[in-house]
Amino acid sequence: MGRLGLAAALGLGTAATALTGQHAQAAGEDTGLTYAFAEDARRIEGAGSTADAVELEPGRTYRSTLPPHAKVFFRLELDDTETAYASATAVPPSGTGVSVADGVKVTVEDADGRSCDTDTATFGAPGSPRPVAAWAMREISPRRSLCAEAGTYYVTVERAAPDARGASPDPWELEIGTVSEPGTETPAGARAPEAWDSATPAPVQGTAQRRPGGAGFALATPLGEGVWRDDIRPGQTLFYQVPVDWGRQLHATAELGSSGTDASGYVASALTLDLYNPVRGEVDDLSLGYNGGQKSKALKPLPPVAYENRHASGQQISAVRFAGAYYLVAHLSPEVAGDFGDGPVPLTLRVRLGGAAQDGPDYAGGTVPADVFTVGGGDGLTSGGGGDAGDETLYRVLAAGGIGTGSALVMGLGVWTVVARRRGAGHPG
Numbered sequence: 001m002g003r004l005g006l007a008a009a010l011g012l013g014t015a016a017t018a019l020t021g022q023h024a025q026a027a028g029e030d031t032g033l034t035y036a037f038a039e040d041a042r043r044i045e046g047a048g049s050t051a052d053a054v055e056l057e058p059g060r061t062y063r064s065t066l067p068p069h070a071k072v073f074f075r076l077e078l079d080d081t082e083t084a085y086a087s088a089t090a091v092p093p094s095g096t097g098v099s100v101a102d103g104v105k106v107t108v109e110d111a112d113g114r115s116c117d118t119d120t121a122t123f124g125a126p127g128s129p130r131p132v133a134a135w136a137m138r139e140i141s142p143r144r145s146l147c148a149e150a151g152t153y154y155v156t157v158e159r160a161a162p163d164a165r166g167a168s169p170d171p172w173e174l175e176i177g178t179v180s181e182p183g184t185e186t187p188a189g190a191r192a193p194e195a196w197d198s199a200t201p202a203p204v205q206g207t208a209q210r211r212p213g214g215a216g217f218a219l220a221t222p223l224g225e226g227v228w229r230d231d232i233r234p235g236q237t238l239f240y241q242v243p244v245d246w247g248r249q250l251h252a253t254a255e256l257g258s259s260g261t262d263a264s265g266y267v268a269s270a271l272t273l274d275l276y277n278p279v280r281g282e283v284d285d286l287s288l289g290y291n292g293g294q295k296s297k298a299l300k301p302l303p304p305v306a307y308e309n310r311h312a313s314g315q316q317i318s319a320v321r322f323a324g325a326y327y328l329v330a331h332l333s334p335e336v337a338g339d340f341g342d343g344p345v346p347l348t349l350r351v352r353l354g355g356a357a358q359d360g361p362d363y364a365g366g367t368v369p370a371d372v373f374t375v376g377g378g379d380g381l382t383s384g385g386g387g388d389a390g391d392e393t394l395y396r397v398l399a400a401g402g403i404g405t406g407s408a409l410v411m412g413l414g415v416w417t418v419v420a421r422r423r424g425a426g427h428p429g
Helices: 021-026 307-311 315-319 335-340
Strands: 061-066 072-078 083-091 103-109 115-122 132-138 151-159 172-181 226-232 237-244 248-256 267-276 282-290 295-298 324-332 345-355 420-423
Touching: 061 151, 072 083, 083 103, 083 151, 103 132, 115 132, 226 237, 237 248, 237 345, 248 267, 248 282, 248 324, 267 295, 267 335, 282 295, 282 315, 307 315, 324 345
Parallel strands: none
Antiparallel strands: 061 172, 072 151, 083 132, 083 172, 103 115, 103 151, 115 420, 226 345, 237 324, 248 295, 248 345, 267 282, 267 324
């Protein structure tokens, strides 16, 4: 199960450019359905050949454009000690058609054209235009020999199925980020923990506190353990982040409240909830059907955050490999409007943090961004209803967005986002 990807794309200045929340509001667009890009993202252009590929620097956030029928290239300069992570969030223009099979595909190759890792994220069942994110890595590990040398690496980004029925013919905007992780001072074990508490705990109880979701990864709203409430509109996506320390175990349940109307119907994939790790790598997801009455569903149990989880063969466990901001991204299908109207539907998130905080790995150097795999204490929001007051303080996450956005963690209203992911075949364990 490998992943190293980068994403990026060809800078075509077209009308398909997705607007940030501020610009969209000024242009009269519905900001509730507009993706908020990181404010410090640098605009770059993808290349049609490796010879012209622009270098991506760790800790930086970039914006670019992905054409519908072309592969674009970017470049990484890596030593033989660092593990490099990269993510790309592809944003199709609002109002365009999408295919359930389409999405974004990211591949990292060495200088000889050998694939180090690949990842494909698709739109899936909800079938609405929204950001789709792929991630991958170039990993330094005793279990791997491929792509371990220092040198130049290339990242290719392309559409997953641009010719699929209903696929968007337009260029897509991209948000790209990279993270560098050093090796450890002492050799880490090469086996994942064999035993952990895999029981699903009872959801957190208590009175829900209002917490408006953010409009993108960079503006994800911080949440601690507790019960949190928002309203989500058809076609909208809300972004939240939960600081999870080394040794802690994250549990989350999503609930849709009753519609409050006399309408009837059923939408099979009304709500999707995706969980991402601090480098925007998918950990797990769920899909929730809706018939106008209250419905709830929990993410699968996850192991405590541990460096050694990366050696697991399963994606869920391997992705929970570092502390930091874990993202909960909720998307409500536009099909809900057809049966229950276009008004907002009540959304409740119940977040529980189990386990006890532990020391992290003895890194031999610094991560880039500096604090991407840490959580801070103290001055954030307190949790809502239920839980232990000492653990309920919402940690303020340094390096907002987990990929060098440098933006403050602020609250806002939602957007669109990833819904379904298909990992690329042939990932090394």
